[in-house]
Amino acid sequence: MNYEHITKQLLSLLGGKENVISAVHCATRLRLVLKDEKKVNQQAIGQLDGVKGAFSSSGQYQIIFGTGVVNKVYEQFVKEAGLQNVSADVHQEAVKQKMNPIARLAKTLSNIFVPIIPAIVASGLLMGLLGMMKAFKWVAPDSAWIVLLDMFSSAAFIILPILIGYSAAKEFGGNPFLGAVIGGIMTHPALLNPWGLGSAEPEYLHFLGFDIAMIGYQGTVIPILLATYVMSKIEKSLRKVVPHAVDLLVTPFITVILTGFTAILVIGPLGNIVGKGITTTLNFVYDTGGALAGLIFGGLYSMIVITGVHHSFHAIEAGLLADIGKNYLLPIWSMANVAQGGAGLAVFLKSKRTKTKEIALPAAFSAFLGITEPVIFGVNLKYRKPFIAAAIGGAVGGAYVVFTNVVANAYGLTGIPMIAIVAPMGMANLINYLIGFAIAVGTAFVATWILGFKEE
Known part of the structure; x- marks a missing residue:
């Protein structure tokens, strides 16, 4: 070229x-x-x-x-x-x-969470390895392997507010290291770590008439996002009025102390309420709607991908992992993605134009690996009916994985790579994921073949 x-x-x-x-x-x-x-x-x-x-x-x-x-x-x-x-x-x-305000919010959340994906995926795989070692008794329960892998696998979730604080501060225009400090305050060892401790009760600290629950925010998402946003606003406001000669001393000091008090007294508890509310609502829809919820979400997801808003779902998925330890949304998204690949594969076989075939085949395999934009915009949406067929495949596959309760222990991977974060949750979970994969691809392929499409 x-x-x-x-x-x-x-x-x-x-x-x-x-x-x-x-x-x-x-x-x-x-x-x-x-x-x-x-x-x-x-x-x-x-x-x-x-x-x-x-x-x-x-x-x-x-x-x-x-x-x-x-x-x-x-x-x-x-x-x-x-x-x-x-x-x-x-x-x-x-x-x-x-962008409009909604798209801008989605873009902001995407910019914050996408850089954290490698840490979450690594932790999910390590948790899977740890679970297999315990289930198949490869080593003794008190083995050093168990102790060390437990440390390695849980670390990313324990310090998640620090990771988010750093990434969010960069996105909000604040100092990323101050963002990490705010995350460190919210996960300080003096605060009870609720991540994995079940029903442990925190102590209370009496301060200026307030009873502060000494509970940390390990693994949480909403509290640190809100706290870092406030921190960035405070920092940028101070830099406008503090003389340059003392900026290095004054601005970080006032920023951390004001944000620290605000985070512990107000933002943390409020953020927890909001986060729990989102999780409770999703759980209600998932448990009540069942396969119907998977049908709707799986059918509509590719339309959401067109807008770019889907990247903001990482924040919701991180919240699910923190609250209930599993991600039941990602398998639905994966069904929608691989269905686009199935429709693209049908276009490749049915098409008579060389240029269409050159685009459709690699784009379809790209969708099987979790990257759908090439097949959506380059093939399926262009000819319309394959996109509709893919939505049908995503809906049917989504209904199946919800019906069989397929879950993942991380976020960020779909399609074939997602096997790595589905398998650790059990053999039945893996088998049902693969069956859902085949259903989504097969349904989209057949629907495309039946509906047909008119080439230019």
Whole structure:
């Protein structure tokens, strides 16, 4: 591929480099913030060499090139557009300005939780290994293996507020290390650790007429998010009025002491109430709706993916893991994702156009690995009926995994990689996940074949 030639063509079809504000790329897509998207020649971009699809979502115009190609296109693109000095932070801010308030909130939560995914996945896998060692009695119950793996697997959840505090402060424009300090305050050893302690009762501290329950916030999500948001507001306000000569001494000191008192006296208890309320509501819907809830959620999830709001679900899933120790939402999302792959596979076999086949097959396998945007925007949504067929497959698969109570012990993985965080929850859990996987893919494939689609 001639990346320089592709880039020059692309810039022209985007309305010229003066229409491009910023550019970044992810694993498969070139993500652009444009001044005026009306200047874009959508149809011509779709015909460019290497382009697997293009769409506008979440404040960005996104062009799918695929893994291994997008980074090379990006390198040439920023040179041609003169964007070498535009940082990722500037891009993120430009994206937010293009979004409505709901989409902006979803983007904020996504930016906070996505960097934490590796820690959560690692902990989930370690918990699974620990559970297998205990269940199959590979070692003695008091073995050093058990003690050490228990430490390794629970660490990420115990210090979750510290991880979130650091990540959230970066997103909110505060000092990330002060955010980590606030997380440390909320998980201090002087506070009772409720994570895994069951019915243990905390002591109370009498302070300025308040009875403070000396209970920590290990594994929680909402309290530290609220506390870090307040901390960032306090810090930024202080920096506007504190003289530069004493800023290093005064601003962190006042920020930590004000946020610390506010977090322990008000935000922590309030955040716990909100978090428990969300979990209770979800549990009620899950327990009451049963397979119907899985049918609805599995059928609608791909529509949510189009908006980009799905990334904000990581916060809810982290809350479920903290409160009940399992994630029953992720298997539903996974069914919707792999169903898109099943529909894409049917398009590949049924299509008569070479370009469609070139896009459909790798995009379908990408969906089986949990990355659905290429197949959604490059194939299924383009021809409409395969997208509807995939929604049907996701709904049926979602109903099955809810009916059989399939759960995961982490978040961040779907499709085939999700096996790693489903298997630790038991053999029956794994088998039902694989059956649901086959049902979702098969239903979407058959529905696409029956509904058909009209190629351009």
